[in-house]
Amino acid sequence: QKEVEQDPGPLSVPEGAIVSLNCTYSNSAFQYFMWYRQYSRKGPELLMYTYSSGNKEDGRFTAQVDKSSKYISLFIRDSQPSDSATYLCAMSATGANNLFFGTGTRLTVIP
C-alpha cells in the first residue's frame, strides 16, 4: 500500500468554480502536511503548509487536515485559469527527514 494516495485526475472545471483536491494516507505518524503547485515544465512550488489537524486559509486557498480519517484537502475558491497546474500533496512525520508525495492531480480551469 502506498503511503500517500492522490487521485491523478485530470480535473476540469469552469472559471469561478470551487475546486476540491484530496489525499489520503496510511501512516498515522504523519503530522506535517503540504500542498505544492507545479506548472508544466517547472518545479513544484509550496502553496500551503499545515501541522496536525484543522484548517488553514490563505487567500483563495484553504487546506484542511482530518487526522482521524487520514484525509487532507485543498480547496480553491473562485478558480482562475492561472490555477491550471498539477497539485501535489506531501507529508512527513515528526522528526522525519523525508517527505512522502502523492502522484499529483492535474487541474484545468476553463475560461
Added chain:
Amino acid sequence: EADIYQTPRYLVIGTGKKITLECSQTMGHDKMYWYQQDPGMELHLIHYSYGVNSTEKGDLSSESTVSRIRTEHFPLTLESARPSHTSQYLCASRHRGPNTEAFFGQGTRLTVV
C-alpha cells in the same frame, strides 16, 4: 521565491555519455534531495544529504551518484546514460529543523537517445 537552481533545464544526450546535473541553493539549507518525476507518478527519492560529506541513497534504486562537498552544491552524476534514465530530475532543499517544508528547483528534463 526559493533560491535553488538547477542546470541545465533541458538536456538531450546520447547513450553511454557521462552527465552531471547541477543543483545549488543559496538558503544555507543543510538537507538536500534529488527526486525523479515521471508523468502520472509520484516523486521518487533517489538521493539525499543532511550536510557536507553526508549522502544516502533514496527509495528508488538509481545508477546515479551524488556528492556534497559544499553546503550549497549537490550535483548528481550519471556515469553512462541510458534511455531508461530519461526523466525529469528535481532537486530540493530544506532547513535543518525536523519539520520544514521543501523548496524545489525548476528541474532538469533529461532525454537519453
